[in-house]
Structures are given as C-alpha cells and as structure tokens.
Amino acid sequence: MSNQENLIKAFQEDPRLQSLVAGWQEKTGAVHTLTGLVGSMESMILAASYLQNPRTFLVVAEDKEAAAYLQNDLSGLLQPKIIRFFPDSFKRPMQFEALNQNNVLLRTETVNRISLAGEEGEIIIAYPEALFEQVVSPEELEANRLFVKVGEDLDVDTVISLLGEFGFRQEEFVYEPGQFAIRGGIIDIFSYGNEYPYRIELFDEEVESIRHFDPMNQLSVREIRQVSIVPNINSRFNREQKLPLFDILPEGSVVWIRDYQWTIDKLQECFEKAESFADKLSKSEEEDLAELFRDRAFIRPGAVLESLE
Structure with missing residues (x-):
C-alpha cells in the first residue's frame, strides 16, 4: 500500500469523517460545516469520504x-x-x-x-x-439526440436537416463543437457532448464504420460501434427546458x-x-x-x- 493510500485510509478511519459520511447515508438533507481545513486537507477529506461511500x-x-x-x-x-x-x-x-x-x-x-x-x-x-x-x-437532452449505429441505414439529407435543427453549421472541415462536414460517403460531426469529433463512413446508405478522430491531424483515435449526437444546449432549448445544475x-x-x-x-x-x-x-x-x-x-x-x- 502506497503512502497516499495509507493517508487516505487514516482519514477514512477518523471518527469525524465516519460521522460525516453517516450523516449523508441517513438522507436527511443535513447541513455540515467544516472548519480548520488547511493545505490539501480538503482534497483528502473529499477523496476519503467518496471512497468510503x-x-x-x-x-x-x-x-x-x-x-x-x-x-x-x-x-x-x-x-x-x-x-x-x-x-x-x-x-x-x-x-x-x-x-x-x-x-x-x-x-x-x-x-x-x-x-x-x-x-x-x-x-x-x-x-x-x-x-x-x-x-x-x-x-430533454435524451429526447433530442441523433443515434447512429454501425450496420444501420443513415439518410444523408435527413442528417443535414436534423443537424441544422440542432444548431450545427456545415463547414469544409470540423475543428470545434457544433460543426459538421460531408465529403462523398464520409460525414464528420463534432458533437457538443464529446471530446473528439466523429467520422461516419457510409457504404451507399449503410453505416460502415464510426471513428473518433483528431481534428488537428485527421488521424483516427479509436473505432466505435455507435454514437449519440446532442444539440447545442444554448440555442436548441428554451428557458422552460432548463434547470439549475x-x-x-x-x-x-x-x-x-x-x-x-x-x-x-x-x-x-x-x-x-x-x-x-x-x-x-x-x-x-x-x-x-x-x-x-x-x-x-x-x-x-x-x-x-x-x-x-
């Protein structure tokens, strides 16, 4: 066991932390005030309490x-x-x-x-x-997704129309969220919910492959079987569809x-x-x-x- 693991274990065994975690488990909505936290003590308490429960x-x-x-x-x-x-x-x-x-x-x-x-x-x-x-x-986010899966059919015109409704812009190449590009049987989409854009390759109307790729060098990052494209959360949804975090x-x-x-x-x-x-x-x-x-x-x-x- 590393020194870090030993330290976290010591925090977990502290009666004050055990009392704090026990309060969360009661689901009473109790409010706790912690004082005297210095240095990395806050991070240690957070890590230990998360691992505990x-x-x-x-x-x-x-x-x-x-x-x-x-x-x-x-x-x-x-x-x-x-x-x-x-x-x-x-x-x-x-x-x-x-x-x-x-x-x-x-x-x-x-x-x-x-x-x-x-x-x-x-x-x-x-x-x-x-x-x-x-x-x-x-x-609301779940109800406004575009699902694409390898082996299923995908109509390009429908994709263009739906992405437009989602607040995406068609470009020659994608380099930031909210953009898509179409070249022959290849559709690149930079979704608002993912770190890398998707490259969808079609054979006629069938989805042949889906990959994450790096927009800086165009190289594939990994191959996946299905994707979920989500819209621009700022322009697609109105106030009534939004909540505090x-x-x-x-x-x-x-x-x-x-x-x-x-x-x-x-x-x-x-x-x-x-x-x-x-x-x-x-x-x-x-x-x-x-x-x-x-x-x-x-x-x-x-x-x-x-x-x-």
Missing part, C-alpha cells in the same frame, strides 16, 4: 482557478476516476461577450454523465459563474460548497452583470449568445437555497 459529489470552489487546482488534486488521489470539470460557457467568467464552444461541450458532457451515472456517481467541480447558467434537463443531481448527492456566502454574492454579481449585458445586446450579436441571453436562463441567488433543500 461513493455517490455523486458536486464541489463548488470559489473561482475557476481554484476549481482547476481542486480537480487536479482529486484526479491524483482518486485515479483512474475521472473528475468532471464544469465551466461557465464563456471565454472568461462573467465576460459575456464571447462563448467558448469547448466549455459548452464540457457542460453538455457533464449533464450527459450525470444522467448516465451509476451507483459510483460522478464527481463534478464547479464555481459560482458556472452554476449561474442553468442546464438542459437530462430528459442542483436540480438534476441524483437523490442522495453531496453538495460541497467551500464558501456559501461568497457563492451567493458571486451569483448576485453575475445576475446583475448579465441583466445589464442582455439589455445592451444588439441583434447583430452572435446567434448562440443572443439566444442564451434572450431566455435569461440563469439561476437567481435566492434559488440556490431552495434547490439544496
């Missing part, structure tokens, strides 16, 4: 940088467990002028993973600006907030800035951006407590 954890750090550090710590402590990073949709937090499509991809993928999580759950690291934007409910967490999930009042204050700041930006948004702005702010699909600070109850 696996379930979905949502951890809210104070900002994007702190969230990234925490993700890195937990990835090292819990490998090979994948620690999900849940960012805001923009190139910089609270700078609403430009969307970051890779961030949109990560948000969509996280919602996907939450909806598919088994008994071991998912560990999601977020920060206030990321929580501010509501997410598509898993049910808290509301899609499985029953019994643990929400770990480093500084509750700081989180509420940042959400209030986000709300005020978003309202001001939305009022100034011109019709000439990027379509995805305009759709997002037109619906005002944001969480109000007071709704956080309601979601956690």
Whole structure:
C-alpha cells in the first residue's frame, strides 16, 4: 500500500469523517460545516469520504482557478476516476461577450454523465459563474439526440436537416463543437457532448464504420460501434427546458460548497452583470449568445437555497 493510500485510509478511519459520511447515508438533507481545513486537507477529506461511500459529489470552489487546482488534486488521489470539470460557457467568467464552444461541450458532457451515472456517481467541480447558467434537463437532452449505429441505414439529407435543427453549421472541415462536414460517403460531426469529433463512413446508405478522430491531424483515435449526437444546449432549448445544475443531481448527492456566502454574492454579481449585458445586446450579436441571453436562463441567488433543500 502506497503512502497516499495509507493517508487516505487514516482519514477514512477518523471518527469525524465516519460521522460525516453517516450523516449523508441517513438522507436527511443535513447541513455540515467544516472548519480548520488547511493545505490539501480538503482534497483528502473529499477523496476519503467518496471512497468510503461513493455517490455523486458536486464541489463548488470559489473561482475557476481554484476549481482547476481542486480537480487536479482529486484526479491524483482518486485515479483512474475521472473528475468532471464544469465551466461557465464563456471565454472568461462573467465576460459575456464571447462563448467558448469547448466549455459548452464540457457542460453538455457533464449533464450527459450525470444522467448516465451509476451507483459510483460522478464527481463534478464547479464555481459560482458556472452554476449561474442553468442546464438542459437530462430528459430533454435524451429526447433530442441523433443515434447512429454501425450496420444501420443513415439518410444523408435527413442528417443535414436534423443537424441544422440542432444548431450545427456545415463547414469544409470540423475543428470545434457544433460543426459538421460531408465529403462523398464520409460525414464528420463534432458533437457538443464529446471530446473528439466523429467520422461516419457510409457504404451507399449503410453505416460502415464510426471513428473518433483528431481534428488537428485527421488521424483516427479509436473505432466505435455507435454514437449519440446532442444539440447545442444554448440555442436548441428554451428557458422552460432548463434547470439549475442542483436540480438534476441524483437523490442522495453531496453538495460541497467551500464558501456559501461568497457563492451567493458571486451569483448576485453575475445576475446583475448579465441583466445589464442582455439589455445592451444588439441583434447583430452572435446567434448562440443572443439566444442564451434572450431566455435569461440563469439561476437567481435566492434559488440556490431552495434547490439544496
């Protein structure tokens, strides 16, 4: 057993951690306050408590940088467990002028993973600006997918029409989420819910093969049997189809907030800035951006407590 494993085991055997985990198992919605955490102690407690009683954890750090550090710590402590990073949709937090499509991809993928999580759950690291934007409910996402499977027929015209409805743009080559390209019997699609784009090869109308490929060098990453294409969550869905991230967490999930009042204050700041930006948004702005702010699909600070109850 490594030194790291011994250390985690020592935390697991600590009566205070055992009491904390026992409180989660009672499903009473109890609130616990932890003080005096220094250095990597928080990461050790999170890792030890997850291993003691696996379930979905949502951890809210104070900002994007702190969230990234925490993700890195937990990835090292819990490998090979994948620690999900849940960012805001923009190139910089609270700078609403430009969307970051890779961030949109990560948000969509996280919602996907939450909806598919088994008994071991998912560990999601977020920060206030990321929580501010509501997410598509898993049910809506499930109802708006394009499934493609090797050996089944696929009509190219139908694919073009459906991808257009999903908010995808046809390009000569794909290099970011939300794009697709068609060359003869080859369809490249960069979905909003996956790290790599898909290359679908057709023989007449039958799907002959499906591969992930690297858009930088066009080389195949791996071959797969089926794919699920999900739409642009910002433009495809309206406010009525979106929920706070808290509301899609499985029953019994643990929400770990480093500084509750700081989180509420940042959400209030986000709300005020978003309202001001939305009022100034011109019709000439990027379509995805305009759709997002037109619906005002944001969480109000007071709704956080309601979601956690």
